[in-house]
Amino acid sequence: MTAPLLNVDALSVHFATADGELCAVDGVSFAISKGETLGIVGESGSGKSQTVLALLGLLSANGRASGRAVFNGRDLLDLPIRDLNQVRGKEVSMIFQDPMTSLNPYLSIATQMTEVLALHQRLGRSAARAQALQMLAAVGIAAPERRIDQYPHEFSGGMRQRVMIAMALLCDPHLLIADEPTTALDVTVQAQTVGLMRELQTQRDTAIILITHDLGVVAGLCDRIAVMYAGRIVETGPVDAMFSDPQHPYTRGLLTSVPRLDEITGERLATIPGNPPAITQRPRGCAYRDRCAYAFAACAEHPPPLQTVINGRAKACHLEVLP
């Protein structure tokens, strides 16, 4: 087997706050290979965004990352900023949830798109513009020659997200990180965006880390998923197996608590009781135990480590088998 494109090992993220040091991400490990799509699923505050922000050195000033994240043979967490700048936007790029706030409203699309090409590929203005035009056409923007000189406010939400995707793909990255890319979009536009990402991935063989809370989007796009809860990965595995046979009580709870178009109507939704714990009040031992129907003595004592169940699947649960 070839070495994975990105290998994250025991990544932790801490924030220094007035309430003391808070742990947002607590020893997360995962790997992603070329051309693979990994979905990271979790509720707000589970640490999924901070995990990927830490990879790119984008934590806020009071944040500190530890652990290792080896990408193409280099540890991203240990790179000096100059080298990291060579990686960001070129080998790894990122798209964000809200396409309006992540584009600069004062600059035309042309300026924003050619900037990255001038920086990373040292292209001249006309060559950069030509490449930007090509990319806009590739993401399905009609009349790119006219649109490229417009400003972000002249684009609709879905079109802005296409521009973001085009910008992220300009340098043909090995890894694309998409943080809730469809959450702010309407359902028909979401379907277009998901279709576009799937198409681009088959054409370019880009690895994608997709962060979302929408299990439907995960089902349609991902090869593998990792479920996060309270800063840790609680279960990971191939998407089919995870959906058909979840092994962690939280994964099962998530899957059964969403209403679905193919469910039998009239049935009550299964619920997970309680709320996710606040970052300052995580219980000792397994963070999920207060909400878990199967918790027993061991769960209060020490947090379960992420252990392989069968090939390619791992879970962090003291239960051997989920009843």
Place this chain on the structure above:
Amino acid sequence: MTTPLLQVNDLRVSFCVSTGSGLGYATRNLKAVDGISFDLHVGETLGVVGESGCGKSTLARAVLNLVPAGSGRVMWLGQAVSGLTEAAMRPLRKQMQIIFQDPLASLDPRMTAEQIIAEPLKALAPEIDATQRRRRVADVMARVGLQADQVHRYPHEFSGGQCQRIGIARALVLNPKLIVCDEPVSALDVSIQAQIINLLQDLQRDLDLALIFIAHDLNVVRHISQRVMVMYLGRAVEIAPRDAIYAQPRHPYTRALIDAVPLPDPQRERSRSHTPLTGEVPSPLDPPSGCAFRNRCPIAAARCATETPVLRMLGGGVQVACHFVE
């Protein structure tokens, strides 16, 4: 047949918006709700779905007379609501309440949970004394699953799901007959969403509440509604019983919406052939002539540009606004 709780007839709401600036300054009319009619019966849930900007929230506010209707009529148990003064509305307000999307933003941060929930009683039922009021608040708090010892806490001390429970308690405290729910679960996490949906369904069954449930999530709307209305640019394109609309969507827009929903099932999702709609919802300032959906519609013809389709009854309680649906 009994009088419907609520009858809405050809309701229209428009807003004056300014466009341009300086010498190019102009005002234009934005038709947010453009001729909507429906009935709602006691204890019934009507789901309203549509993409952003389709006018679903404006419809909710107009039904409650929170924005003035331009024309058309809203009848509450046979009595006209539109055009009533605020004073004349007051007795009716006890019977119709609303809960909002953002649970934290819709609660006053400087009031305790008890004060928030008691406020409708103070405003609309001043005859109730303080002791009874406190008892009533304690009752509804228990009903929505809040702890009695949380009465003196402030909104920021609650989680999003709990804040939404406070919002629901505030709406329930007057024993209304109708609650309009404007995207009540879309700001909540998945595991909390299910709790709130179940709570709303329990309340509805136990208290015989009618709900107008506005959402963009078609899964949630299917789960909770008896009838569903699909809106596009201020108009209803289809109204039908829940099972009919999901099993056999008639309007091309309804079909596209349902087709666009991803299923949380990897094998079925891979084998599905999505044919997503092209383009996006046009600006409501500049809707296409005739049928507003025609520039995205796979079956549009010349007639659609000139003639606006009206909502027709197809039998089985299905109403569709399309020239080509039989």
